[in-house]
Amino acid sequence: MSDDQMIPADPAELRKPAECRPERVRELAAELAAGRRLPELEPLFAALPHSATGPEAELRACVLGELSLRGVPWRQRPALVAYAERLREAGHPLARLPETRLDVEHRFGARARGAGPVRSAGRLRARFPEVPDSERGAAAGRAAREAPDAARSRAAAGAFTAGGWACAPEARFFTLAQPLAADDFGMSFLKELPLDCLAGEVGPGGLPACVTAADDALNELYSAAAVGGVNGHPLHGAYARLHAWQGLYALLDLPAETPFLEAVRYAAGCRWLRFMAFTRWFRHDTADVGLAVLDPSGTRVSVLAATDTDD
Template sequence: MSHNQETPGDSCPDRHRREESQYQAELAPEAMYEAAVRLCTAGDGSHGASAARTVARIAETLADTRSRDCVMFAADIVGRLLPGGVMSHGEGDRLLRSVAAKLVKAQHLRDIEPLFRELPDGISAPAVDLRACLLGELALIGSGGGRRSLEMYAEKLRELGHPLARLPGTRLDIEHRFTVRVRGLGPIKTAKQLRSRFPEAPSTDGGAVAGRGARDARDDVRANTAVRPFRAGGWAREPEARFFTLSSPLSPDDFGISFIEELPLRCLAGEGSRRGSALACATTPDDVLNELFSTSYVGGVNGQGQGGAYARLYAWESFYALMGLPTGVPLLEAVRRAADHRWLRFMAFTDWFHHDTSDLAFAVLDPTRTRVAVLAATDTDIHRGALG
């Protein structure tokens, strides 16, 4: 099964293919940059999408090639040269974020620092967003601290209200698993895997009774924020985010799969073709936050990884939405409050889940024990048209 779909421009004239091969083979940064300039300024009409893809590959190659010139060339391509209207908004964002991530991974900080000599006077320009992404990527690797030009730029972004500027310049302890891959800890696809990693939350009659009495508390804004990491990452099925209120506090012992199964959730409808019983296991805030980060950092089967800076932002926004916190609550305060919530992972064998590439489902009980949030998402490489 292929994850890549043919896109417009794949049948472009041989001339464009030859040019691209030549530009990539030359390996001289100046020649590659000049090729990108020509393609960005040619106004090639029907071949604009093909040219944009070539320019994107040049930008990423330059970002991966260690030298100060390559830093400047790659930044200029995605921050200034790439013509608007050729790439979709999402494609342009992903390229910019990819280049930022590659620059931080491949380049010396001393060669990145000159990009921050001039302070921005607004946040709408791609060049400004690139630098905001660079600061975000540096924060995730614990680099850039004490560099005055970087700190001044970050402060200016906070003044201007750039969304990435609300995140701290250093990784928090709760973020310790971000970008870290551990062998043997891939996606959980089976009940056995879930039970092996997390303690099971037993079923209770009291939980079932409480679940049947839960009231739907629809909040579309909150739901859209909660599912944003999955949409940004290109997960195959539209995620489900639901919120419920209870007439009386729920005992923590009753917060388990018997409670969840009584909720009117789309992800639990249908019997499914796979055999197995639904189950829920207790988890921790850092586990949930890391999964939210990974969904858009790695991306779904359609390969829409967002880079570390925005994946971090989307994860925190979703995390806040699950807890029902206003955006003005400081992150460290949110971490403190998260410890007072109850967090569950759950799994079901219904038509909704695929148990194929990635399935995630969480339920969160607030400290008053009267409000519950549920977030479920599934990813697969079967044809998207077959999904409901």
């Protein structure tokens, strides 16, 4: 492909009603951030927006978000800084995100060898340490109490629903009367919970649960929205990042006003699991995700499962 073909369309096309659809605005913003140098983008921000609504303001908010993900130093450009401040004052959701890429986001959009989707029990066990069976974990699972929260469930699963995954995700929350040791937080515990994704007969692949970390969980949320479901629409970087952080905050039950670096420190003190389940709930088709987290007190657990298919 020639350089001319790589140059994205001019944002003036947003004047056409058909091009004002949110998915096209986000796509165009990603193209601009990837295909234009910062001096070429600066004229887009010459005039401050009257509000944070409308396709033109949305385009520029997404461009700023995409530049932040790419590590572009746009804070050195006064016009972009002033535009970002106006969006923040107007309450645009993207304006709250960090203006620089955090270390915990290092895997966003990466295509490193060996870091792709985990689609088999063998690959899961090869990449992450599996948690041994534990009778103490099983006993704690049987004694766990569910703490339903519909709004929190929607936020935790938001990356998958916004990305258009075909099947409804499962996000559930539980409390424990006594602290659970990190080494007892595994499949022995999870399979005792009343989870739809683990119910019923288990196939030959079993029920592996392995230890992971917060950056892996955050990346799964980001990828679910950025790439989108097989029959959904990719949200691209800026909004995928927003849904990833909203999902992480919901899993950790953190207030929205919690500073991002404080959330990162809190997440690092949690015990994170990736799990797979060869049950009828998971489609084992295009993508499957199972995540669980135990908070630092050892008394609160969040579980998130999602599955996608092109059936």
